Amino acid sequence: MASSKVVYYLPDSANPFWREVVAGIERKMAAFGLAFETVSAGHDPTLQLGQLNECLQSRPDGIFVSPVDMDSVSAPCRAIGRAGIPVIGIDQAMTGSTTANVIAGNMKGGYLAAHHLAASLAAGKGIVHVEAEDLPNVALRRKSFVAEAARQGLQIIKTIQADSSRQKACAGMNQFLTEKRRFDGVFAENDAMALGVIDALDSAAYSPWPVIVGFDGVKEALEAIRAGRMHATVAQNPGLLGEKAAEVMMEVMAKRPVEITTSVLPTLITRRDA
Structure with a gap:
């Protein structure tokens, strides 16, 4: 062997x-x-x-x-x-x-992300949804998140397609910020994209800081949570x-x-x- x-x-x-x-x-x-x-x-x-x-x-x-x-x-x-x-x-x-x-249990993960955003924000608050590729595991995560967000009364006001890329998420969020629309939370379908969102918000000195939830539980995301830049991540371990x-x-x-x-x-x- x-x-x-x-x-x-x-x-x-x-x-x-x-x-x-x-x-x-x-x-x-x-x-x-x-x-x-x-x-x-x-x-x-x-x-x-x-x-x-x-x-x-x-x-x-x-x-x-x-x-x-x-x-x-x-x-x-x-x-x-x-x-x-x-x-x-x-x-x-x-x-x-x-x-x-x-x-990984993606159905449960999507539910956990939406439930946490709902617990952190009032009903009717606007959130940005940053999407990864249309892979089967991601589709389960997304379906569960969208369903629970709707059930909790959250409003997805913008969807950004970023293909799991930190750079694309940063660019997409930068573009969205030019629209001057208020939002209170962000769900990114992986941590790399959540970190890209943070890059864009930091660059723009955005305030008030939104509730940001990622997905994966990678080391850099945990560091961002400890620093107060991310609110939570769904850790797949x-x-x-x-x-x-x-x-x-x-x-x-x-x-x-x-x-x-x-x-x-x-x-x-x-x-x-x-």
């Missing part, structure tokens, strides 16, 4: 969420005595497709996959599995294309997600049965917890 190698095909190594997933996998891989490599797609679905196709030539002993675009990687993941290489999906349930999946995925991989490689889908439920982290 010491000579075995496992490879993680991830969307973007620049994203702090994925870096923490990698750190979680690395901790377990080191304990298990397995060699571990990462292959980043730079958020390019075409590049990731090519990387997975090349995997059949390099033939690692197992792979983890977090797809940039789930539809485009389904076929190569199935081919890799048919070649006898275990495929563990991380953060998205790629049922039918993988050996097993380890995912990406490190634990990586550790669980590594444990599932070990079970599969040992020919032991595993659940098709393992969920790691999120928690809300505020200044009291950070």
Whole structure:
């Protein structure tokens, strides 16, 4: 087993969420005595497709996959599995294309974000919703958030599409600020975008400071919460997600049965917890 190698095909190594997933996998891989490599797609679905196709030539002993675009990687993941290489999906349930999946509880996460904003703001207050890509896990998060926000009487006055990018979120918020519309809260569908919103608000010296809620629980977001720049984040615990995925991989490689889908439920982290 010491000579075995496992490879993680991830969307973007620049994203702090994925870096923490990698750190979680690395901790377990080191304990298990397995060699571990990462292959980043730079958020390019075409590049990731090519990387997975090349995997059949390099033939690692197992792979983890977090797809940039789930539809485009389904076929190569199935081919890799048919070649006898275990495929563990991380953060998205790629049922039918993988050996097993380890995912976050996105429905609960969206609810927690909206519920916290509602508890922090009066009914009828305006909020800005910063969206990531239309991935299945994000869609669950978004659907749950929008439904609970409406139920609580919050008004989504602006939606900004930022593709999980801190830079795009900053640019989108800068553009929105030129509209001179009042808002009281922000929900960003990941922490990187929440930090981009903070960058824009800091640059504009915006006041009064809104209630900002992110999603992921990455280190820089926790630092922003402690500094009073963010109000909360829905922590998926990406490190634990990586550790669980590594444990599932070990079970599969040992020919032991595993659940098709393992969920790691999120928690809300505020200044009291950070």
